[in-house]
Amino acid sequence: xxxxxxxxxxxxxxxxxxxxxxxxxxxxxxxxxxxxxxxxxxxxxxxxxxxxxxxxxxxxxxxxxxxxxxxxxxxxxxxxxxxxxxxxxxxxxxxxxxxxxxxxxxxxxxxxxxxxxxxxxxxxxxxxxxxxxxxxxxxxxxxxxxxxxxxxxxxxxxxxxxxxxxxxxxxxxxxxxxxxxxxxxxxxxxxxxxxxxxxxxxxxxxxxxxxxxxxxxxxxxxxxxxxxxxxxxxxxxxxxxxxxxxxxxxxxxxxxxxxxxxxxxxxxxxxxxxxxxxxxxxxxxxxxxxxxxxxxxxxxxxxxxxxxxxxxxxxxxxxxxxxxxxxxxxxxxxxxxxxxxxxxxxxxxxxxxxxxxxxxxxxxxxxxxxxxxxxxxxxxxxxxxxxxxxxxxxxxxxxxxxxxxxxxxxxxxxxxxxxxxxxxxxxxxxxxxxxxxxxxxxxxxxxxxxxxxxxxxxxxxxxxxxxxxxxxxxxxxxxxxxxxxxxxxxxxxxxxxxxxxxxxxxxxxxxxx
Numbered sequence: 359x360x361x362x363x364x365x366x367x368x369x370x371x372x373x374x375x376x377x378x379x380x381x382x383x384x385x386x387x388x389x390x391x392x393x394x395x396x397x398x399x400x401x402x403x404x405x406x407x408x409x410x411x412x413x414x415x416x417x418x419x420x421x422x423x424x425x426x427x428x429x430x431x432x433x434x435x436x437x438x439x440x441x442x443x444x445x446x447x448x449x450x451x452x453x454x455x456x457x458x459x460x461x462x463x464x465x466x467x468x469x470x471x472x473x474x475x476x477x478x479x480x481x482x483x484x485x486x487x488x489x490x491x492x493x494x495x496x497x498x499x500x501x502x503x504x505x506x507x508x509x510x511x512x513x514x515x516x517x518x519x520x521x522x523x524x525x526x527x528x529x530x531x532x533x534x535x536x537x538x539x540x541x542x543x544x545x546x547x548x549x550x551x552x553x554x555x556x557x558x559x560x561x562x563x564x565x566x567x568x569x570x571x572x573x574x575x576x577x578x579x580x581x582x583x584x585x586x587x588x589x590x591x592x593x594x595x596x597x598x599x600x601x602x603x604x605x606x607x608x609x610x611x612x613x614x615x616x617x618x619x620x621x622x623x624x625x626x627x628x629x630x631x632x633x634x635x636x637x638x639x640x641x642x643x644x645x646x647x648x649x650x651x652x653x654x655x656x657x658x659x660x661x662x663x664x665x666x667x668x669x670x671x672x673x674x675x676x677x678x679x680x681x682x683x684x685x686x687x688x689x690x691x692x693x694x695x696x697x698x699x700x701x702x703x704x705x706x707x708x709x710x711x712x713x714x715x716x717x718x719x720x721x722x723x724x725x726x727x728x729x730x731x732x733x734x735x736x737x738x739x740x741x742x743x744x745x746x747x748x749x750x751x752x753x754x755x756x757x758x759x760x761x762x763x764x765x766x767x768x769x770x771x772x773x774x775x776x777x778x779x780x781x782x783x784x785x786x787x788x789x790x791x792x793x794x795x796x797x798x799x800x801x802x803x804x805x806x807x808x809x810x811x812x813x814x815x816x817x818x819x820x821x822x823x824x825x826x827x828x829x830x831x832x833x834x835x836x837x838x839x840x841x842x843x844x845x846x847x848x849x850x851x852x853x854x855x856x857x858x859x860x861x862x863x864x865x866x867x868x869x870x871x
Contacts (some may be wrong), residue, residue, distance in 0.1 A: 389665065389820060389822060391665075391667075391796060391818065391820045392665075393686075394667045394669075394683055394818060395626070395629075395630075395667065397679050397682065397683065398622055398625075398626060398667050398668055398669065398670070398679060399568075399572060399622070399625040399626040399628070399629040399667070399668065400626075400629055400633070400665055400666075400667060401566065401568050401569050401572075401629060401665065401666040401667075402633070402636075402662030402664070402665050403563070403566055403569070403662055403664050403665075403666060404660060404662060404663065404664065405663050405664040405821055405823035405825065405826040407563060407564045407565055407566055407664075408561065408562070408563060408564075408664060408819065408821075408826055408829075409561070409562040409564065409829075410560075410561050410562075410829045410830060410832075410833050411560035411561070411562065412560075412833060412836060414546070414551075414552055414553050414554055414555065414556060414557070414558065415553065415554070416560070417542075417544065417546060417552070417553065417558070417560045418444065418552075418553035418554075420542065420560075420562065421448060421535060421542070422447070422448065422451050424535070424537035424540060424542070425448065425451040425452055425455055425537065426451055426454070426455055427537070427538075428455055428468065428537040428538055429459070429467070429468065429538055430467055430468060430469070430538050431468070431469050431470075431471070431536070431537070431538060431570075431574060432452065432455070432468070432469075432470045432471070432536070432537055433470075433471045433472075433534070433535075433536040433537075433573065433574050433577050434471075434472050434473070434534070434535050434536070434548065435472075435473040435474075435530070435532045435533060435534045435535075435573075435577050435580075436472075436473075436474055436532075436533050436535075436547050436548045437474065437475050437478050437479075437529060437530065437531055437533070437547045438474055438475060438478040438479045438481075438485075438486045438547055438548070438549065439472075439474060439479070439486040439489050439490065439548045439549070440486075440547075440548060440549030440550050440551075441482075441484045441485065441486075441488075441489055442549075442550040443550070444550040444553050444554075445489060445548060445549065445550060446489070448548065449489055449490065449492075449493065452470060452493060453492070453493060453496070455468065456468060456470065456493070456496075456497045456500055456501070459500075460497075466500055468500060469500055469502075470493070470497070470500055470501045470502070471501075471502045471504070471574075471577060471578065471581060472490060472501075472502070472503045472504070473504045473506065473530060473532070473577050473580055473581050473584065474486050474503070474504070474505055474506070474530065475505065475506055475525075475529045475530040475531070476505040476506055476507040476530075476584070476585055476593075477507070477508075477511070477521075477524045477525045477529070478525055478529060479505055480505070481521055481522065481525075482521075487503075487505070487587055487591055488591070490503050490587065491587070491589065491591055494587060494588070494589050495589045498589065502581065502586070503586070503587035504577075504580070504581035504582075504584040504585070504586060504587070505584055505585045505586075505587055505593060506529075506530035506580060506583075506584040506585075506602075506813065507584065507585055507602045507603055508527055508528030508529065508602070508674060508811075509528075509602045509603060509607050509610050509611055509614075509674060510527050510528045510674060510811070511524055511527040511528065511603060512602075512603035512604075512607065513603075515527070516603055522740075526870035526871065527811065527870075528674060528811040528812055529807075529811070529812045529813070530580065530584075530812070530813045531801045531802075531807075531808070531812040531813055531814050532577075532580075532800075532801050532813055532814060532815040533545055533546060533547060533800070533801050534573050534576075534577065534815065536570055536573050536574060536577075538570070539564075539565050539566055539567040539570045540562065540563065540564050540565065540566070540570070541562070541563045541566060541569050541570050541573055542560060542561070542562050542563075543560075543561050543563070543799050543800050543816070543817050544558055544559060544560040544561070544799070544800070545558045545559055545702075545780055545781065545782045545783070545799075545800065545801055546558040546559075546560065546780065551778065552780070555776055555777045555778065556732070556777065556778045556779070556780050557772070557774070557777055557778070557779050557780060557781055557837070558780045558781050558782075559781045559782065559783055559799050559833070559837075561799050561817075561819070563666065566666075568625075568628075568629065568632075569666055569668075571625075572621070572625045572668060573668070573815075575621045575624075575625070576618065576621050576668075576670070576815070578621075579617040579618050579620070579621050580614075580617075580618070580813065582596060582599065582617055583599060583600075583602070583610070583613060583614045583617060584602075585602070599613070600613055611674060611675050611676065614672070614674075614675045615672075615675040615676050615677060618670065618672060618675060618677060619677065622668075622670065622679075663821060663822045663823045663826075664819065664820065664821040664822070664823060664826060665819075665820045665821075666817050666818070666819055666820075667683075667817060667818040667819075667820070668815060668816075668817050669683050669684075669798070669800070669815065669816050669817065669818060670814070670815050671802060671808065671809065671813075671814040671815070672813045672814070673809060673810045673811070674811070674813075678809075680802060680814060680815075680816060681809050683818065684710070684798070684802075684804070685709060685710070685713060687784075687786065687796075687798075688710065688713040688714065688717060688719075689713055689717060691717060691718070691719035691786065692718060692719065692788075692789050693718040693719070693789065694718075694719075694720070694789035694790065695718075695719040695720070695786065695787060695788055695789050696719065696720045696721075696722065696786075696787040697719050697720070697721050697722070697784055697785070697786055697787075698721075698722045698724070698784060698785040698787075698794075698834050698838070699714075699721060699722070699723050699724070699783075699784040699804070700723070700724035700725070700781050700782055700783060700784070700837060701723075701724075701725060701781075701782045701803045701804050701805070702725075702726050702731075702732065702778075702779050702780040702781060702782055702803065703726070703731075703732075703747065703803050703805060703871070704723070704725035704726070704747055704750060704751050704754075704805075705747065705750055705803070705805035705806065705807075705868055705871070706754070706804050706805060707804070707805060707806055707809050710804055711754065711757075714767060715757065715758065715761060715763060715767065719766075720766050720767075720768075721766065721767045721768065722768050722770060722838070723767070723768070723769050723770065724770050724771075724772055724781070724837060724838055724841055725747075725751060725769065725770070725771060725772065726747070726771070726772055726778070726779040727771040727772060727773040727779075728744040728745070728747070728748055728853060728854070729773065729853070730772055730773060730774060730777055730778050730779040731743070731744040731747060731778065731779070732778050732779075732780060733871075734778070742857075742860050743871055745855075745856045745857065745860045746856075746860055746863075746864045746867075746868065746871070748849075748854050748856055749856045749860060749861055749864050750864065750868060751769065751844070752849050752854075752856075754769070755769055755844060755846075755849070759846070768843060768844075769843070769844035770838060770841040770842065770843055770844060771841055771842055771844055771848070772837070772840050772841045773840060773841065773842060774840045781837055782800075782801070782802065782803050782804070783797060783798045783799045783800070783816065784797065784798045785797050785830060785831075785833075785834045792831075793824065793827035793828060793830075793831050794827060794830050794831055794834065795820060795821060795822070795827060796818060796819065796820045796821075797818070797819050797830050798816050798817070798818055798819075799816055799817060799819065800814070800815050800816020800817055801814045801815055801816060802814040802816055806868065806869040807869070807870070807871070810869070811869075
């Protein structure tokens with residue numbers, strides 16, 4: 359009980375700042391989403407470079423293969439690294455690859471950068487830090503481990519809040535796994551559950567150097583304002599850097615904002631120049647082609663049919679790009695468009711709920727049934743969290759019914775024996791289309807934490823290619839296949855009973871999970 363009282367100063371949520379949409383969606387084609395490039399870099403690629411994965415086992419095997427074949431860089435950002443045998447096998451793969459690179463050249467070009475959350479990565483005696491220290495000791499020149507510590511956990515609050523509860527204040531939640539020029543975007547962490555029976559989403563962007571460079575720079579920027587793990591399991595800040603919880607909070611957040619926005623803006627400028635250069639070359643090429651025949655087309659790259667936009671959300675640093683883009687997508691989705699939205703933790707912000715209930719598109723929202731919630735069966739207060747999610751879901755469903763929106767807004771619960779559910783993102787189907795032309799995939803859960811507390815990143819993938827649209831459609835169908843439609847009878851089941859104290863406490867603590 360005392361643990362919750364310690365959170366009292368933070369219980370009153372700040373008034374959210376609603377930013378006006380950057381512009382309306384353009385009416386033509388799948389690539390009506392070009393307005394996003396006003397905010398972030400636009401990466402045009404071939405759809406043949408995109409592969410959608412479907413299972414935890416596939417994700418795990420791909421991680422190992424990519425580590426073993428990396429030559430220049432391995433960059434991994436996650437909430438934490440687990441401590442089991444499967445996680446140890448990943449660390450062993452890193453060690454073997456680093457060893458081979460040293461033997462091949464004497465001095466290796468391979469660099470390994472790992473970004474984790476400080477509080478989650480330090481939990482328990484055996485933790486993410488102890489798993490990675492052997493790598494730091496053996497390859498000090500090649501390996502960097504950065505541990506992000508939220509600037510909001512400081513002073514008396516930091517001293518008094520116990521382990522695990524301190525993770526409620528703010529986390530490094532980004533999940534990006536990058537090997538040379540190949541990038542995996544996911545919501546999955548580096549833990550055995552996510553390699554076996556916790557369902558998530560995963561997309562591989564192959565041979566995409568510009569995207570890989572962007573995420574390398576982003577992880578470097580966050581790493582620069584994070585604590586650096588040392589060989590003796592101590593941590594220290596880079597020289598001259600403001601400390602996240604001992605230094606001035608405003609100064610720290612300003613530096614972090616500047617570092618991250620430099621990455622976004624410089625990449626955006628680079629991509630605009632590249633786009634202009636490519637456009638100019640293609641114009642010249644088509645002109646030559648008309649004059650000289652097919653010989654002139656030999657050196658031209660194929661036109662991209664898929665566009666990737668990185669969406670960053672770091673409210674502690676005043677960066678709200680993902681929130682702005684998501685709100686605009688929800689606002690501007692036309693009548694008869696369909697949005698399939700999924701989250702492992704159904705706890706939407708008020709702004710997102712208002713948009714879903716007040717706009718014209720059809721919604722199919724996939725969420726976890728209590729039994730597949732990641733907190734199901736947990737000890738102590740955490741064991742009541744699935745019931746809190748049931749209560750939040752019931753309140754939202756009641757609002758849908760009150761507004762007579764049951765046909766347009768449908769809730770579906772994922773249920774699969776022996777599995778938990780952690781998938782997040784959305785698929786957008788334009789009116790009249792049977793295939794999605796846009797998906798969001800990455801770390802955000804569309805909840806208060808994702809918007810206000812944690813560091814988040816996802817990508818918007820827009821494609822005109824039917825084969826890739828089909829891949830995304832199949833991914834959506836496969837997830838929704840394991841679900842049942844929520845009705846009023848759902849909440850009459852015995853396993854949906856919510857105790858009175860949970861109902862009373864949920865409005866106070868819902869912004870922390």
